Amino acid sequence: MTVLIAGAGIGGLTAALSLHAAGIDAVVRESAREIRPLGVGINLLPHAVRELTELGLGDQLAELGVSITEIVYADPRGRQLFAESRGLAQGYRWPQYAVHRGELQHLLLAAVRERLGADAVRTGTRVVDFAQGPEEPAGVRVQLLDRDSGALEETRVSALVGADGLHSAVRRRLRPDGGPLLWSGIRMWRGVTRAEPFLAGCSMAIVRDGDVELVAYPIGGDRINWVAQVKVSEPGPLAEDADWNRAGRLTDVLPYFEHWSLGRLDVPELLSGCGQILEYPMVDREPLPAWGRGRVTLLGDAAHPMYPVGANGASQSVVDARVLARELSAADDPAVGLARYEALRREATAAVVLANREMSRTEAHSKSAESFARMTDTYRNATGSDVAALNARPSLNAP
């Protein structure tokens, strides 16, 4: 069996590693001509760290990331409203890591090339179409575009996984009625700034003033990752395109934070000291009633784009990848394996999409420590990330 994965993001690369570990051949085709360390910080929650550890990447992750031990909610004068342990300190057997997205992607890419071969990931190659059915009884015919030469090429594989992100071509083809990107009405400016550590040095801080919010956490190498979020509109379909790497302007974001004074974390200085600001509308999509068809399926953001408020996007794509590999390896027919994968992951990830929406609404109104505690508890329950349950769950390793 050979599986073609569209997209060398965190989900696609983890899928390649997971399939390889399960004894299944995989190739990755990536549209970008070069995999550059794009993005800023992301969190890997304990359920994802567990999966990457079981893929043999635990030590490398520990070197790359900062183990986050607490989350602190505060007001713009620096008064703490609520704090809760995170990762190992919360009782999980695996840490929560804050990492630079691009560095994590490069770690995964190096592992794929080392384990699956130098040619396993081909860049500059976009998946544009596929065909399956009576005319392709033994698999899927995938059409690829070589972006340099403009040539179209066809390849036959046993299964196709669309891990091609927010604007997934595979999803569009599978589910043309899947609906538009939905904007929360929140604009996000993101950046990484060299700065002194704050709080415990491994804390995530969330500071809110009405519709204005700042999230900050360290990602190693004296770098603080920050996300400034401002609600500027009512939610609705997104009129413009959403691009994670669009340049943002300090003059647009700084005025919202100029009066903030958080003690050790100087917010105006944090924002002003950033080399490159990125801007991204906070979007998701309505969960789909079905992902795949036959030997074609979706994974990660292609399947279930979500608000980043729960820090769960990359983590859910990692779990998708591991379940996908386990179910494919257990089934004689790839279509059956993919159907089982979808049955296990579609509703579980839809719950995370909806919990993230709910949390983005609740956070703005939470006032007391009790309401924060209720909110984080509800989120954990809704997203299946209960400490005892994760610690006790059997491994997702393919048998």
Ligand SMILES: Cc1cc2nc3c(=O)[nH]c(=O)nc-3n(C[C@H](O)[C@H](O)[C@H](O)COP(=O)(O)OP(=O)(O)OC[C@H]3O[C@@H](n4cnc5c(N)ncnc54)[C@H](O)[C@@H]3O)c2cc1C
């Ligand atoms: C450039 C970039 C920067 C990001 N920065 C952040 C960040 O700072 N913080 C954060 O929380 N999240 C960020 N994200 C999103 C985050 O990476 C995802 O939510 C999460 O990791 C799940 O990833 P994924 O693998 O499903 O999709 P993605 O990470 O979006 O990866 C999808 C990959 O598929 C490729 N692709 C797209 N179309 C095709 C096609 N037709 N054929 C082949 N390949 C295709 C894309 O080039 C991309 O490499 C970023 C995503 C991208 C693409």
